[in-house]
Amino acid sequence: MEIIQEANRYLDNARQILSEKANKENGLYQDRKYVKMAGHTAFSGVLPALDGVLGTKAKGRKSVEWYKSELTKVDKKITSLFDAVCDTLHLSLAYDGNPSAKVAKAGFEDAEKIIKWVEQKQQA
Numbered sequence: 543m544e545i546i547q548e549a550n551r552y553l554d555n556a557r558q559i560l561s562e563k564a565n566k567e568n569g570l571y572q573d574r575k576y577v578k579m580a581g582h583t584a585f586s587g588v589l590p591a592l593d594g595v596l597g598t599k600a601k602g603r604k605s606v607e608w609y610k611s612e613l614t615k616v617d618k619k620i621t622s623l624f625d626a627v628c629d630t631l632h633l634s635l636a637y638d639g640n641p642s643a644k645v646a647k648a649g650f651e652d653a654e655k656i657i658k659w660v661e662q663k664q665q666a
Contacts, residue, residue, distance in 0.1 A: 543664070545594040549657045552587025553650060556580040566643055574639030580646070581635025588627055588653050591660045606632070620659055627652045 559580040564571035571577045589609070596612045606628055613621040630649030634640040 545591055546657060546661045546664070549587040549591035549660070553584055553653055556584035556587070557650065559583060560646060569643045570641040571643060571646070572641070574641060577641060577646070578636050578639045581631045581649070584650060584653055585627065585631040585636055588631070588656055591657050595660050595663045620656065623652055623656055627656060
């Protein structure tokens, strides 16, 4: 359960970055630097949570492709959700700095679904 608390802490930190520093006006964040930071922080919380189910990789560094491959072996539905989180949090927010608050909200909601899935898997 410690891993779940840590993952949620990352999401909380990402939300705090957006609310305190990104300066939301009319549904758009004005400072892309903090949007990118929040996207990276949120995505960084999802990966260790997934590690709680997937374990460690034999050799080398884990990649998005590795996570997708391993998730497909466990649950194909969660793989699709992970794809969405990658696109939203990792690419759209963390790399592109997409200023849309709706996009950020959707990414955070999907991240929460993955974390809840991990929590359920750990309890089973």
